[in-house]
Amino acid sequence: MKTALITGATSGFGRAIAFRLAKLSGYKLIITGRRSERLDELTQQLQADFSTEVVALCFDVRDNNACKKAFKSIPETFQRIDILINNAGLAAGALPFDQSDLADYDQMIDTNVKGLLYITKLVVPGMIAQQSGLIINLSSIAGIEVYPNGSVYCASKHAVNAITKGLRIDLVKHGIKVSSVSPGMAETEFSVVRYHGDEEKAKAVYSGLTPLNAEDIADTIEFIVTRPAHVSINDIQINPAQQANTYVAHRV
Numbered sequence: 001m002k003t004a005l006i007t008g009a010t011s012g013f014g015r016a017i018a019f020r021l022a023k024l025s026g027y028k029l030i031i032t033g034r035r036s037e038r039l040d041e042l043t044q045q046l047q048a049d050f051s052t053e054v055v056a057l058c059f060d061v062r063d064n065n066a067c068k069k070a071f072k073s074i075p076e077t078f079q080r081i082d083i084l085i086n087n088a089g090l091a092a093g094a095l096p097f098d099q100s101d102l103a104d105y106d107q108m109i110d111t112n113v114k115g116l117l118y119i120t121k122l123v124v125p126g127m128i129a130q131q132s133g134l135i136i137n138l139s140s141i142a143g144i145e146v147y148p149n150g151s152v153y154c155a156s157k158h159a160v161n162a163i164t165k166g167l168r169i170d171l172v173k174h175g176i177k178v179s180s181v182s183p184g185m186a187e188t189e190f191s192v193v194r195y196h197g198d199e200e201k202a203k204a205v206y207s208g209l210t211p212l213n214a215e216d217i218a219d220t221i222e223f224i225v226t227r228p229a230h231v232s233i234n235d236i237q238i239n240p241a242q243q244a245n246t247y248v249a250h251r252v
């Protein structure tokens with residue numbers, strides 16, 4: 001039985017990925033997030049629907065001490081981590097650089113870049129010891145192409161791509177595979193978070209098109225984790241059919 005650790009499992013992609021791995025069976029899950037009620041509810045549902053063994057860890061990935069403390073609390077039977085899915089992340093704000101907020105920059109860089117590094121730093125030594133593992137980082141098309149009013153979010157995902165490539169180089173000799181998934185617009189809580197709770201602005205992001213949904217990303221993760229041992233997926237870019245790139249969408 002393999003163990004997968006999924007950060008940001010309380011919503012959107014992370015939650016859908018947890019259900020997908022549970023459905024595939026053969027996985028014990030470590031799920032994380034800051035909202036403890038959601039973690040409790042998800043744990044109960046995974047156990048009831050799939051008899052999945054679950055450990056839920058409630059902490060903020062921006063706090064390295066909290067990451068270390070949570071990691072230390074993992075029961076021995078879950079300590080061999082085979083798959084790490086670095087999914088926790090967000091965009092905060094969508095304004096031109098001169099009007100945007102430093103606090104939003106801190107939140108994006110601390111979560112999307114530093115949080116990912118804190119978690120990866122804790123998981124990699126075990127993977128090196130076992131000479132195997134798979135790390136999947138949730139990047140974005142924003143990591144490939146910069147768009148107006150998104151400079152810092154795009155920078156954070158460009159950093160995720162650089163880290164992904166660097167990890168792949170440094171860890172290949174240890175039998176550790178490193179992948180990324182780079183989605184375009186997907187309707188989750190992402191835009192509500194980006195617009196600081198403004199549901200109307202969030203809805204408008206997807207007007208006139210059919211966005212991706214969390215199941216589409218779970219499909220992509222399923223493809224990556226089910227490849228044979230000799231196959232490593234570097235990156236999968238996935239867009240809604242009506243989105244050509246970060247700033248051209250065909251809305252009807």
Ligand code: NDP
Pocket residue numbers: 007008009010011012013014032033034035038059060061062087088089090091111115138139140141182183184185186187188189190191193
């Ligand atoms: P959601 O807002 O639905 O989910 C984000 C998850 O991240 C939540 O579970 C949240 O948990 C967790 N999270 C956020 N900040 C922290 C933190 N400081 N500490 C711990 N957990 C945190 O968004 P998505 O599912 O859409 O996004 C998941 C990932 O996919 C992100 O990295 C995002 O950048 C990326 N992405 C999203 C796209 C989209 O259009 N939706 C497209 C491309 C990439 P909690 O609040 O409980 O802490």
Ligand code: 8X3
Pocket residue numbers: 139140141142150183184185186246
């Ligand atoms: C989210 C995709 O294009 O909304 O990472 O920035 S986009």
